[in-house]
Amino acid sequence: MRPVVAPESQPLPLHDVIDHLQDLVLKTDDVKVMLDELAAFSAATLADPATAFCSITLIQHKKPVTVASSQQGAVRLDQTQYKAGDGPCLTAIRENVIVHVPDVRKDSRWPDYRAAARDENVGSSLSVPLALEGEAEAGLNLYSTRSHGFAGEDIVSVQAYVRHASKALRLAVRIGRLAETKNNLASALESRTVIDLAVGAIMAQNRCDQDAAVKILKLASSTRNMKLRDVAESVVASLSGNRSIYTHFDA
Secondary structure, eight states: OOOEEOTTSSEEOHHHHHHHHHHHHHHOSOHHHHHHHHHHHHHHHHSOTTTEEEEEEEEETTEEEEEEESSHHHHHHHHHHHHHTOSHHHHHHHHTSOEEESOGGGOOSOHHHHHHHHHTTOOEEEEEEEOOTTSOEEEEEEEESSTTOSOHHHHHHHHHHHHHHHHHHHHHHHHHHHHHHHHHHHHHHHHHHHHHHHHHHHHHHHTOOHHHHHHHHHHHHHHHTOOHHHHHHHHHHHHHSOOOOOOTTOO
8 A cells, every 4th residue: 555645745654643533523622623624634635636536425324525625616516416316426335345437428327417527527437435443424425627536546545544534423423413412402401491490480470370370371471472471571581671582501
């Protein structure tokens, strides 16, 4: 395997590549920023950065999305494939194989992709599945402005690289899910707080018990065709003049 190349166009040993991938996950707070840096690093490491760019496709719930890219051209090429429902990156992920297109102009398998590649001045591509161990499906997409932009040694390098890139992406997906769970929990706590405040206000105004107050709130929600939280916010705002509600868990 030829030595991989760092973004500074100097040889970078594989163990340094692994260290860099780990640093991306550990030292970057924003998952989106981390993934974009992973895409940029992959393009520079695995091919000539002057002629190649990269994207990362993630499939969750059967829906593909480009979660990172080193250039917008890669995003447009990916989206063309998503719209058509087929293309080299989707084939690589679905069939768990490396898909090499040495000369896009001479490849007749994906007409829509071929036309889009011509518009983006792409002459060749290399798509590689990333192993996420059942959490989702993903692929690394490399595009070159030259035909035959990826030689056999590039493919060998990619095979060694993606094992470590997969781990970085897997961690990023988990971090993203944890952040989403945290946000959903915060939203649920906030909704619970405003509803409890509204129920308390209704109990005080109507001199009723909690069950009766909840029924009144739900009836208003049904009658007005509004979410229960929105009705509760209106009740609280009518008394306090302020819709901003703070939970005990706010920082």
